[in-house]
Amino acid sequence: MDKTLHIVGGGMAGSEAAWQAANMGVQVILHEMRPKVETFAHQTGDLAEMVCSNSFRSDDDEQNAVGLLHWEMRAANGLIMNMADRHRLPAGGALAVDREAFAQSVTARLRTHPTIRIENSEITTLPEDGHWVFATGPLTSEKLGTAIANETGTDRLAFFDAIAPIVYFDSIDMSRAWMQSRYDKGETEEERTAYLNCPMDRDQYEAFIDALLAADKTEFHEGETATYFDGCLPIEVMAERGRETLRHGPMKPVGLTNPHSPDEKPHAVVQLRRDNALGTLYNIVGFQTKMKYGAQNNVFKKIPGLEKASFARLGGIHRNTFLNAPTLLDNQMRLRSRPNIRFAGQITGVEGYVESAAMGLLAGRLAAAEMRGHPLPDIPQDSAMGALIHHITGGAEAKTFQPMNVNFGLFRPVDGLKGGRRGRRDRYKAYTDRAKAAWTEWLTKSQLDATASV
């Protein structure tokens, strides 16, 4: 049997996957197409190039889910975190790095690793045999994108994300909002109350449209094609087409009765839909946007019921190749239809440098363990790694699946703790304590399993 692990793509995920697998005693060939084939965003031939910001975001491992992911990767001897720490720049509570020194040191570490070989070549097919991890990222080359779409079906591989903002349920003011599906449609009570509705009167609607039209927007990056499909137009573009367009589209007020004020017909209604099985996250339906983050925060808080909303993630539209992971991948990140192939990184439907590296870490370990004949135990759902992998491979709604950052809304609640803003500090500390214990236990257990197989 071929005992080489092929990893395609030497970005955040592929670099981490190669490091982890090689350290578990597996021979790795890392296929990276740059600098022979370029993308519109990368500038160098280095591995783990940061294409935009030089920040790995918050490094607070007690009160922040990204900081917790840093902690878990450090505990697992992660290369990306190790090199980021080494090339850290002052940035308050964030982990910012000297991007060139960082990428060069990741590249050097992988080049000099005795069981890793780097090949600068573009892979354009999904191989039938051997062990493979595809970590080709948001800018997966066109030929490979076509090959993946041929395997998955074009409806299950997206080339753009169209992300509507996601709100923490416990930050929504339910004295203004209510749960109801349009025309009370549905067989069960759960279906009849599947949507969360925020009503607007005429003045509120007009003020909202003014704010949308005036808001700062981001432009597409050079090389990205700004072709929207009519089904996922940014809301500000809809508003530009006419002040009433939204009232006839995602904000139409029909089929809904506000129980807080049953005699008053709302002029418009913003609907939110559950985004995860836990019911801790809700997305604002049809509200994909190119507004800048600061502007989104101001504009969306004008929606009645969302005045104090906390956002698990803000909206966006970007060039982004990603799978419908909940239907395509199993909980070991294998393609269900071709289990010799794993995916890792942003293409699995996570978003961001840290999340992508984290999914690379898992894929590298899972693949190496399987090749050595001792598959790893399931990733604990209470760790940040586990919360993320569980979301993309099953917890997320497959029909509306869009890329996700790590956030505490993905975590199972801790019993007996206060909800709402007041209890937040204690709740986050409880999540991070529980996660660290679960992750440490898993690492110990997987090491024992690995040792047992030597």
Ligand SMILES: Cc1cc2nc3c(=O)[nH]c(=O)nc-3n(C[C@H](O)[C@H](O)[C@H](O)COP(=O)(O)OP(=O)(O)OC[C@H]3O[C@@H](n4cnc5c(N)ncnc54)[C@H](O)[C@@H]3O)c2cc1C
């Ligand atoms: C324009 C842009 C700006 C972004 N800004 C940020 C930001 O500020 N902060 C943030 O956290 N995230 C940002 N992201 C997201 C970020 O790119 C990802 O989170 C992260 O880099 C993904 O890691 P990855 O390893 O999955 O993919 P990448 O880091 O992109 O790595 C994929 C690698 O695969 C290679 N590759 C592609 N196709 C093939 C092939 N067929 N054969 C061989 N190699 C191939 C590519 O050359 C690349 O090196 C941005 C993305 C884009 C596109």
